Amino acid sequence: MNTTETIQPARRIAGEIEVPGDKSISHRSVMFGALARGRTLVTGFLQGEDNYATLNAFRMMGVSICECGEGRLEIDGAGLDGLREPADVLDCGNSGTTMRLMAGLLSGQNFFAVLTGDQYLRRRPMRRVTVPLRQMGARIQGREDGEKAPLAIQGGPLSGIAWNSPVASAQVKSALLLAGLYAEGPTTVFEPHLSRDHSERMLSHFGARVERLENGVRIEPRPDLRGGEIAVPGDISSAAFLIVAALIVPGSELLIRNVGVNPTRSGIIDILQAMGGDLKLENFRERSGEPVADLLVRHSRLEGIEIGGELIPRAIDELPVVSVAAAFAEGETLIRDARELRVKETDRIAAMVSELDRIGAEVEALEDGMRIVGCEQLAGGEVDSWGDHRIAMSMAVAGLRCREPLSIGNTACTRTSFPGFWDLLRKVSHD
Numbered sequence: 001m002n003t004t005e006t007i008q009p010a011r012r013i014a015g016e017i018e019v020p021g022d023k024s025i026s027h028r029s030v031m032f033g034a035l036a037r038g039r040t041l042v043t044g045f046l047q048g049e050d051n052y053a054t055l056n057a058f059r060m061m062g063v064s065i066c067e068c069g070e071g072r073l074e075i076d077g078a079g080l081d082g083l084r085e086p087a088d089v090l091d092c093g094n095s096g097t098t099m100r101l102m103a104g105l106l107s108g109q110n111f112f113a114v115l116t117g118d119q120y121l122r123r124r125p126m127r128r129v130t131v132p133l134r135q136m137g138a139r140i141q142g143r144e145d146g147e148k149a150p151l152a153i154q155g156g157p158l159s160g161i162a163w164n165s166p167v168a169s170a171q172v173k174s175a176l177l178l179a180g181l182y183a184e185g186p187t188t189v190f191e192p193h194l195s196r197d198h199s200e201r202m203l204s205h206f207g208a209r210v211e212r213l214e215n216g217v218r219i220e221p222r223p224d225l226r227g228g229e230i231a232v233p234g235d236i237s238s239a240a241f242l243i244v245a246a247l248i249v250p251g252s253e254l255l256i257r258n259v260g261v262n263p264t265r266s267g268i269i270d271i272l273q274a275m276g277g278d279l280k281l282e283n284f285r286e287r288s289g290e291p292v293a294d295l296l297v298r299h300s301r302l303e304g305i306e307i308g309g310e311l312i313p314r315a316i317d318e319l320p321v322v323s324v325a326a327a328f329a330e331g332e333t334l335i336r337d338a339r340e341l342r343v344k345e346t347d348r349i350a351a352m353v354s355e356l357d358r359i360g361a362e363v364e365a366l367e368d369g370m371r372i373v374g375c376e377q378l379a380g381g382e383v384d385s386w387g388d389h390r391i392a393m394s395m396a397v398a399g400l401r402c403r404e405p406l407s408i409g410n411t412a413c414t415r416t417s418f419p420g421f422w423d424l425l426r427k428v429s430h431d
C-alpha cells in the first residue's frame with residue numbers, strides 16, 4: 001500500500017513520551033528465549049513488522065510463543081535441540097537482522113530451511129555471513145554464490161572458527177555466535193570497531209559463556225541456556241527522530257522516558273552533544289543486563305562537526321537523522337567511514353542526499369558518507385521515502401522546520417521499526 005504523510009511546520013516540540021521497544025533486543029529476546037530451556041517472559045517487545053518476521057519464523061519451527069498483552073510475550077523455550085524443520089519458506093520481510101541471525105542459527109540445525117525476504121532485503125549482501133558460516137561447515141546456497149537471498153540452508157555439524165570480520169556488524173557477529181552455540185570448539189569473532197553487543201549481553205544473561213576480547217568476542221559451544229525475564233527498553237534508534245526534532249525546533253523541550261543507552265548504541269547522544277545539543281541523561285539504571293535512562297532534550301543551536309571512526313557503528317541507523325540535524329546546524333558537517341549506509345534497506349547516502357536536496361539543503365554525497373552545510377530553514381514540498389523507514393522518519397523531522405508543509409511518499413515502511421510514529425510526532429508537535 002502506498003501511503004503519504006504530510007508534516008506541518010512546527011512552532012515547538014514538547015511533552016513527556018516513551019518510544020516503542022528496542023528492535024535489536026526484541027529480535028534477540030525471541031531467538032534466545034526459543035533456544036533456552038524454560039519460560040522467557042518478555043515485556044516491551046517491539047510490535048513492528050521486522051520483529052513479527054522473527055516471531056513467525058520461530059512459530060514455524062514449532063516454538064510456542066504466546067502474545068499475551070501489549071508487547072508481552074511468553075516463550076516456552078524449546079532448548080538448543082528443540083527446533084523443528086519449518087514446512088515452508090521463512091519470510092524475513094524487510095529485516096536484515098532476522099535473515100542474517102537466522103542464517104547462523106539454521107546452519108547448526110539437523111534440518112533444511114529456506115530464508116527469503118522482500119524486494120529490499122533480497123538485494124542486500126549476505127556473503128558477509130554465508131562465507132564464514134561455510135567455513136564453519138555450513139551448507140548454504142543462494143543467488144550469486146550465497147550473496148543474495150533466497151538462501152537455502154541444510155543444517156549440520158559445524159566447527160568453531162576465528163573470524164576477522166572486515167565490517168563492524170552486529171549481524172555478522174551474532175550470526176556467528178548463534179552458529180557457535182552448535183559448533184565443535186569455541187567460535188571467535190573479531191571486528192574493526194565494537195558493534196552493538198546485545199547478543200553478548202543476553203546470551204550471558206541466559207547463562208552462556210561469552211568472553212570479551214580486545215576487538216572481539218568468543219563463545220563456548222552448547223551452553224545450558226536458561227530462560228528468564230527480559231524487559232526491553234525503548235529503542236534509542238526510534239528516540240533519535242524525536243531527539244533531533246526537539247533540538248532543531250525553537251522553544252522545544254521533550255522528555256523521553258525509558259530509553260536503552262547501551263554504549264554500543266549511544267553514538268547519537270555523543271554526536272548531538274558534540275554538535276552543541278542540550279541533551280541530558282537522567283535516572284540511569286540497568287534492566288535485564290542493558291543500561292536504560294530518561295532523556296531530556298531542549299532546543300539548541302547546533303554546530304557542524306566531523307563524524308567518523310568508532311562512532312559510526314555506534315550510530316549507524318541514526319546517521320540519516322544526523323544529516324537532518326546537520327542541515328539546520330551552523331557550518332559544515334562531514335560524515336565519513338559510513339560506507340555501510342549504502343547497503344541498508346536502501347542506499348541511505350543516495351536517498352538522504354537526493355531528498356534533502358529536493359527541499360533545498362546544501363548536501364553532497366561522498367563515497368563513504370555525506371557533506372552537509374546547514375541553513376535556517378528548508379523549503380518543504382514533496383519527497384519520497386525510497387521504501388526505507390529511516391529515510392521516511394528522517395524526512396518527517398526535516399519537515400518540522402520547513403517553510404511550507406512537507407509531503408512524504410511511501411510511508412507504510414515505518415511500521416517495520418516504529419509503529420505509531422506519525423501519531424506520536426503529531427502529539428508532540430505544536431503549531
Ligand SMILES: O=C(O)C1=C[C@@H](OP(=O)(O)O)[C@@H](O)[C@H](O)C1
Nearest residue numbers: 024097168169170171172316317
Ligand atoms: O544486529 C542488529 O540488531 C542490527 C545491526 C545493525 O546492522 P549491521 O550489523 O549490518 O551493522 C543495524 O543497522 C540493524 O538495524 C540492527
Ligand SMILES: C=C(OP(=O)(O)O)C(=O)O
Nearest residue numbers: 094095096097317344390
Ligand atoms: C538496517 C536496519 O535493520 P535491518 O538490517 O535489520 O533490516 C534498520 O533498522 O535501520
